[in-house]
Amino acid sequence: MLMQDVVSWAQQIYILIGILLAATVGVGLLLVVWTGAKIALLMYRQRRGREEYRRAFYRADGQHYPPYIEGICEACGRGHRQIFHPSDGPNQCPDCYEAHWRRATGWAGDSESRTTGA
Numbered sequence: 001m002l003m004q005d006v007v008s009w010a011q012q013i014y015i016l017i018g019i020l021l022a023a024t025v026g027v028g029l030l031l032v033v034w035t036g037a038k039i040a041l042l043m044y045r046q047r048r049g050r051e052e053y054r055r056a057f058y059r060a061d062g063q064h065y066p067p068y069i070e071g072i073c074e075a076c077g078r079g080h081r082q083i084f085h086p087s088d089g090p091n092q093c094p095d096c097y098e099a100h101w102r103r104a105t106g107w108a109g110d111s112e113s114r115t116t117g118a
């Protein structure tokens with residue numbers, strides 16, 4: 001009778017240890033997955049931020065955009081929050097300036113256009 005109780009107790013202890021071990025491994029795995037997801041998200045946001053910065057300040061050919069200020073485009077006559085003041089042409093809105101520098105440099109690269117808030 002007593003021997004049977006001891007064996008039963010030992011089995012319960014083993015089961016308890018197994019459950020704790022499984023829980024620990026599960027929590028560790030969850031932490032690893034969570035951390036990995038956070039790192040992936042951070043890297044994605046960093047890449048997006050770099051691309052956004054590059055698009056905002058550099059033309060598709062890698063040159064800096066000229067300084068800009070709010071005003072009226074001398075090419076199309078529209079008012080815009082960003083009117084570029086290039087040294088080699090009239091003051092232009094982003095759409096006109098894109099066409100201007102691409103024509104001037106003969107750029108045949110990607111047609112990716114600068115995104116501006118109207």
Ligand SMILES: [Zn+2]
Nearest residue numbers: 073076093096
């Ligand atoms: Zn224009």
